[in-house]
Amino acid sequence: MSQFLGVFYEESFEGLEVMESGLLEMTPGEVDDETINAIFRAAHSIKGGSGTFGLSAVADFTHVMETLLDQMRDGQREVSDTAIDVLLRSVDCLRDMLESCRDGGELDGERVGALQRELEAQLSGASPEAAVASGAGAGAPADADNAAQGDAGGGWRIQFRPQRHLFATGNDPLRLFRELRGLGELEVVADGSELRDLALIDPEECYLSWTLTLRGAVDEAALREVFEWVDGDCELHIEALPEPPAGASGAAPQPAAAGAAKVAAADEAAGSGGGKPPSSTARPAPRPAADKPAPRAKAKESASIRVGTDKVDQLINLVGELVITQSMLGQIGEDFHMDKLEQLRDGLTQFERNTRELQESVMRIRMMPISFAFNRFPRMVRDVSAKLGKQVELTMSGEGTEVDKTVMEKIGDPLVHLVRNAVDHGIEHPEERRAAGKPECGLVHLNAYHRGGSIVIEIADDGAGLNREKLVGKAVDKGLISAAEGARMSDEDAYALIFRAGFSTADQVSDLSGRGVGMDVVRSNIRDLGGSVEISSEPGRGSTIIIRLPLTLAILDGQTVAVGEETYIVPLVSIIESIQVTPEMVNMVAGRGETLKLRNQYLPIVRLHDVFGIDSVRAARLEDGLLVVVETQGGPRGLFIDELLGQQQVVIKSLEANYRRVDGISGATILGDGSVALILDIPDLIRLASQQGSHQDSQLGSHDAALRHSA
């Protein structure tokens, strides 16, 4: 059984997500059938599975949840805020229970018990009777079973008269008799009096009835269980045979008397005892006692990912094509002469295409929709805003945007922090919002989309926005910057102060955020992923945080460029254009700062060989080389290089793992000729260049900032 546990846990956690998002969507008083059905189904599956796999604590707990959900689904119970709240907490609790089952941890029995009581209180709230019946579970019917159970030492006489349509239910009298034969010695007498003329017989109907005599000490419950499925499809009379002469001739024991009662009488007894509808004599089979929990497999967090079959099919397809190409190339190579050169070229082109497609498909396997990271936010926003007494609506778009699994895992925590900040610091309290003429309910919007080889995630709020004066003042107070620096800072740079270590703008430190750790960690996490984070803000209108992340950490589209003897890779995503400049396009500022006037924009120029200290430079004058215009946080910049070599996809190798971290470089790759090329980290490179610049000429810094501001 344990082999199915892994799958069970996986689908249960998915079910919990469905339940959670469904519960968050529900509005008290209005029940959307589809939503509640989905929630119910998830709970139902978890209950069924946990019962089957021996996780009885989980099954018991889910049973109560399911009962509550079932009543909501049937409209017997109103969906209240409290009920949703209790159910949400139950989802959390269930998740923890399943995790501890999976990892072999301890169950927090107290918490489970307390929550279960809360659920039961919900159940008993409106209709106490229903609560007792459902809360007691199988208890009541089981008692009724016991009462009806009896022994007839001598056996039973059974009159079995099926209705005509019996065969249409797939039940076969012969199978029933075989079952009975398993219980004792059986004598079957058929009654064919109903049989008609052959011409009139409908072969799909049953015209026979039987009188059965079963000898031996047979439990009535076991006997009835055999007929369980045909109940309602037949007339069934069961009566006890008199005890064999050896037994006492007088008083038959009480149960036997009950057994002798006709089915109708038994119905009444069951009706009063178990509160079951009188139409049913079907009793649940006695639960197998062997239902003890199976030894819990200590399953580790699985490192597997679920992949759609279409993706796998596509891979197989591509591998097939690759094999064809390979055999084609093999044939050409077997007896090669120059006439076949054209064929060889074609083959290689095809080979290249196959490889690229295969690579893309393999990458796609690791791609998951960003909704995996977004899903937890509705719940979190709900909880955080309730705690803060704010009204916040969370909207999302672009949840289907796919991103590499590793990137997704690493961006989760930073996103949590940013969304929490948006609710905590961004959105104002209702009264403040009212005073500012805004709707009381604040809005936080999460958006994701692809742009080039990146995924862009935006977290926007319509709150108060960032206050430049406050930010600068605080930074100066904390000694992060000097007052002079603060005064000449651009708005953009001032907003970026929130990413500095040890900076917090909340007036009061709350337990949610505002401890001054976090935003700097957020930024460094994002940078570690090769991404960037920017913030834009408008006082009174709200702030937007924009995160750019590479789609994958393994491969990037790069432009190879030559600087002196060195080859570098510029990520293609950051390149806007490459141009050759003429002297009149370049302005010199204070002897060192070169700016390029391009379409009425001034672009600072960064000479790569200066930044990296390369002597073997071929193009000393700007007009001899090329300018690669790259996009950065502070606007476009021109990277001065010797020449462009080509575009290719490069496999990223970590420089840190193999050597050490190098400023301005995000990694390395191995080129076709076997040499190593460094991949430029554009934001870091620009930072490095401006640092070098400001060491030599502090004037440039402010000019630079001013330029950026105007840009």
Added chain:
Amino acid sequence: MANILAVDDSASLRQMVAFTLKSAGYNVTEAADGQQGLNSARTTQFDLVITDVNMPVMDGITLIRELRRLPNYKGTPLLMLTTESAADKKQQGKDAGATGWIVKPFNPDKLLSVIGRVLG
């Protein structure tokens, strides 16, 4: 050996049922909801269908009703897996044409003994 169709939206339960039945020598086809089950049943003749009740797309009761309409499944044993001993679900199932039911939770032995009841 008998061909059995196992329909359940929960992969773990479906796999458990399929595994148990396969180990006992039956041929098992799996389907994740009623519609998939119905599609399989239209192309393959099964000797027994075991279906869960609560499923997305098409539930088990509907599946049973639809199967009974097919000439090939007029007398085929159709069993439903029910979690609770709720009489109304069973009655709904019976009305739709179910042969019988298996109450969850069940263990492999219980499952095989019930299967034995309907497959000769």
